[in-house]
Amino acid sequence: MNTQPLGLLVMAYxxxxxxxxxxPYYTDIRHGRPPSDEQLADLIRxxxxxxxxxxxxxxxxxQAEGLAELLxxxxxxxxxLYQGMKHTTPFISDAVEKMQEDGITEAIAIVLAxxxxxxxxxxxxxxxxxTAARLGGPAFRYIRDWHxxxxxxxxxxxxxxxxxxxxxxxxxxxxxxSAHSLPARILEMNDPYVDQLRESGDEIAKxxxxxxxxxxxxxxxxxxxxxLGPDILDVLSELREQxxxxxxxxxxxxxxxxxxxLYDIDIEAQARARDLGLHLVRTRQMNxxxxxxxxxxxxxxxxxxxxxLIAP
Ligand SMILES: CC1=C(CCC(=O)O)c2cc3nc(cc4[nH]c(cc5[nH]c(cc1n2)c(C)c5CCC(=O)O)c(CCC(=O)O)c4C)C(CCC(=O)O)=C3C
Ligand SMILES: [Fe+2]
Numbered sequence: 001m002n003t004q005p006l007g008l009l010v011m012a013y014x015x016x017x018x019x020x021x022x023x024p025y026y027t028d029i030r031h032g033r034p035p036s037d038e039q040l041a042d043l044i045r046x047x048x049x050x051x052x053x054x055x056x057x058x059x060x061x062x063q064a065e066g067l068a069e070l071l072x073x074x075x076x077x078x079x080x081l082y083q084g085m086k087h088t089t090p091f092i093s094d095a096v097e098k099m100q101e102d103g104i105t106e107a108i109a110i111v112l113a114x115x116x117x118x119x120x121x122x123x124x125x126x127x128x129x130x131t132a133a134r135l136g137g138p139a140f141r142y143i144r145d146w147h148x149x150x151x152x153x154x155x156x157x158x159x160x161x162x163x164x165x166x167x168x169x170x171x172x173x174x175x176x177x178s179a180h181s182l183p184a185r186i187l188e189m190n191d192p193y194v195d196q197l198r199e200s201g202d203e204i205a206k207x208x209x210x211x212x213x214x215x216x217x218x219x220x221x222x223x224x225x226x227x228l229g230p231d232i233l234d235v236l237s238e239l240r241e242q243x244x245x246x247x248x249x250x251x252x253x254x255x256x257x258x259x260x261x262l263y264d265i266d267i268e269a270q271a272r273a274r275d276l277g278l279h280l281v282r283t284r285q286m287n288x289x290x291x292x293x294x295x296x297x298x299x300x301x302x303x304x305x306x307x308x309l310i311a312p
Contacts, residue, residue: 007107014085056258114147117193151295179253181217
C-alpha cells in the first residue's frame with residue numbers, strides 16, 4: 001500500500017473576505033473586466049443585506065476540514081488537505097503549488113458543488129490541470145460530480161421532508177428544485193448539467209412520493225444573452241395563479257448558506273412570496289452536517305478506486 005499521503009484538493013467558489021474585496025472578486029468572476037460602478041454597488045448592497053460578508057468562507061473551511069477528518073479516520077489511505085478557491089485567496093493554483101512544494105505526487109480533486117457542467121466544475125478542473133502541467137505535478141484524479149452519491153441523497157431527502165413538515169398542508173405544497181442558472185447556450189453543447197439536476201431531484205421525488213414538484217433556475221447573470229429559465233421568481237407568481245398556497249424551495253445546486261441562498265431566496269424570493277400571499281419554506285443547506293460530509297467521503301474513496309489517475 002502507498003503510505004505517502006494522498007493530496008486532497010477541496011475547491012469552492014470563494015467569497016470576498018470583506019467589502020473591500022468585492023471589487024477584485026467581481027472582476028475575477030468577470031474574467032478580468034471590472035464591473036461598472038452600478039453593478040459593484042448592487043453587489044455590495046446584496047452582501048450588506050446578508051450582514052456584510054458571506055458565511056461561505058467559514059462554511060467551506062469547516063466542510064473541507066470535516067471531510068479530511070473523516071477520510072483520516074476511515075482506515076483508508078491518509079490524506080493531506082489543501083483548499084483552493086475559484087475567485088479568491090487561496091486560489092486553486094496556490095493550492096496546487098503548495099501540494100507540489102510539499103512533495104505530494106498523487107492527489108484527488110473535489111469541488112463543493114454536486115452537479116457537473118462544462119461552465120462550472122470543468123473550469124475548476126482546468127485550473128488544476130493547467131497548474132499541475134506547468135509545475136510537472138502532482139497527478140490528479142478528478143471527481144466530476146457526486147449528485148447521486150447515496151448518503152448525499154439521504155440528507156437531501158430529509159431536508160425536503162423536514163421543510164414539508166413545516167407546511168400547513170404538505171400534500172398540496174409544490175416542491176421547487178433549483179440551481180444556479182447558466183447561459184442557455186449550454187443546451188447546444190450537450191452539457192449534462194440540466195439532466196443531472198433532474199436526476200437527483202427526480203430521485204428525491206421518488207423516495208418521498210412527492211405529489212407536486214418541479215424545476216426552476218435562480219441567480220441568473222445580468223448579461224444580454226439568454227439564461228436557462230424559468231426563473232424561480234416568475235415560477236412563484238405562476239404557482240400562485242395556479243392556486244398553490246405553499247412552496248418548498250430546495251436549492252439543490254448549492255451546499256452552503258451563501259449569497260445565492262441568503263439573499264436570492266431568503267430575501268428576494270421571500271419578498272415575492274409575501275407579495276403574492278404564498279408561504280415559502282426553504283430547505284436547510286448541507287453546510288458541515290456530518291451525514292453530508294460522509295457522502296463526500298464516500299465520493300472520494302469511490303473516485304480513488306474508479307477514476308483514472310491523470311499524469312500532469
Ligand atoms: C454554476 C454556478 C455556481 C454553482 C456551482 C459552484 O459553486 O461553482 C455558482 C456559485 C456561486 N456564485 C457565487 C457568487 C457570484 N456568482 C456570480 C456570477 C456568476 N455565477 C455563475 C455560475 C455559478 N455560480 C455565472 C455563470 C455567473 C455570471 C458571470 C460569468 O459569466 O462568469 C456573481 C456576480 C454577480 C451576480 O451575478 O450576482 C457572484 C457574486 C457564490 C458565492 C456567494 C457568496 O459570496 O456567498 C457561489 C457559491
Ligand atoms: Fe456564481
